[in-house]
Amino acid sequence: MRAVRLSVVTAAATAAALAAVTGCTEKSDAGSGDAIQVTAADSKCETSSKSVPAGQVTLNIENKGSKATEVEILFPDDRIVSEKENIGPGTKYTLTAEVKAGSYEIACRPGMKGLGVRQKLAVTGGTVAKRDPRLDKAVAAYREYAQEQADATIPKVETFANAIKAGDIEAAKQAYAPSRFGWESTEPIAESFGDIDPKTDTRVNDLEKGQKWTGWHALEKALWVDKKVGAEQKTLADELVTDLKDWQKRVGKAEITPTSMANGAKELLDEVATGKVTGEEDRYSHTDLSDFKGNVEGAQKSYELLKPVAQQNDKALTTELDKQFSALNTLLEKYRTDKTSDGFVSYDKVTKDQRKELSDAVNALAEPLSKLAAVVVK
Secondary structure, three states: OOOOOOOOOOHHHHHHHHHOOOOOEOOOOOOOOOOEEEEEOOOOEEEOOOEEEOEEEEEEEEEOOOOOEEEEEEOOOOOEEEEEEEEOOOOEEEEEEEEOOEEEEEEEOHHHOOOOEEEEEEEEOOOOOOOOHHHHHHHHHHHHHHHHHHHHHHHHHHHHHHHHHOOOHHHHHHHHHHHHHHHHHOHHHHHHOOOOHHHHOOOHHHOOOOOOOOOHHHHHHHHHHHOOOOHHHHHHHHHHHHHHHHHHHHHHHOOOOHHHHHHHHHHHHHHHHHHHOOOOOOOOOOOHHHHHHHHHHHHHHHHHHHHHHHHHHOHHHHHHHHHHHHHHHHHHHOOEOOOOOOOEOOHHHOOHHHHHHHHHHHHHHHHHHOOHHHHHOO
């Protein structure tokens, strides 16, 4: 689960904060094919261009602040074209995306909360150049996969909600992890809409000021820590079902490109590194390994669909990705207790050394996976 972004609930609260920070600085336009230099800091975001031609756009990002930051390319309605989360202080990252002619914004979000500091970006020119038809096929197949995952999630989350409404805590605990698996495997799609993730998957430490805590993790705490469910939790359970049905309906409208698939795969690995390996995501239930598996499965699905083109453009990269996906999946299977989506050992039983081993395997995969977006659009 990511830090909260703009939603209807948080817009008013974050607008005041936005007014207090320095706006993005406009510099000279980049020429065709040039990368946009993005320099993020704790209260500013400087970009080297306010206009680029349609097609492939590259952001060379450097975080000079003291907080981890997130950089996004946004549509006017706040849907995400592409993004990079958790860019640590003093680190750099290259983000590649595909954009059609139109108006966009580049947002830098120090601390990964609130509206962030925004820069207008005009994309000029005609349509994006015709791409390899295999990539169009990959996009269509990924959209179908995402819809299948969303469709499969609804009955599982209804089972979870019904157990809560019946006051059956043990049944709700058993249904919790399976209800999350499809979401975790396609999380970049859900996050691209902006308003659904804050309502369904926010951890308590990521709440914005004035934001009501709703969704899976509020219910997780009630089940495992408070050990009781009352009228409030029953209402939250119904709201979770409603919000996830909204997500299910919107999947077909998501903006998906080959680069967003590749970047999304990397984001899923980042989700593992920053939430699952640390044990922060499912801190009450300790079902982190189920979410871990969902993230990895979703990342691998994107990669496999893009592999025919990636392999043609950089065979060494796909050989390394095949190797690292296999190694990580093999390691995960060591913690499997059965073949269900939640069939893993409780994460509080995983030792510090074992967590380090899992972290190392994730990092070994994440590094080559970060190169996939640039390779598929060569």
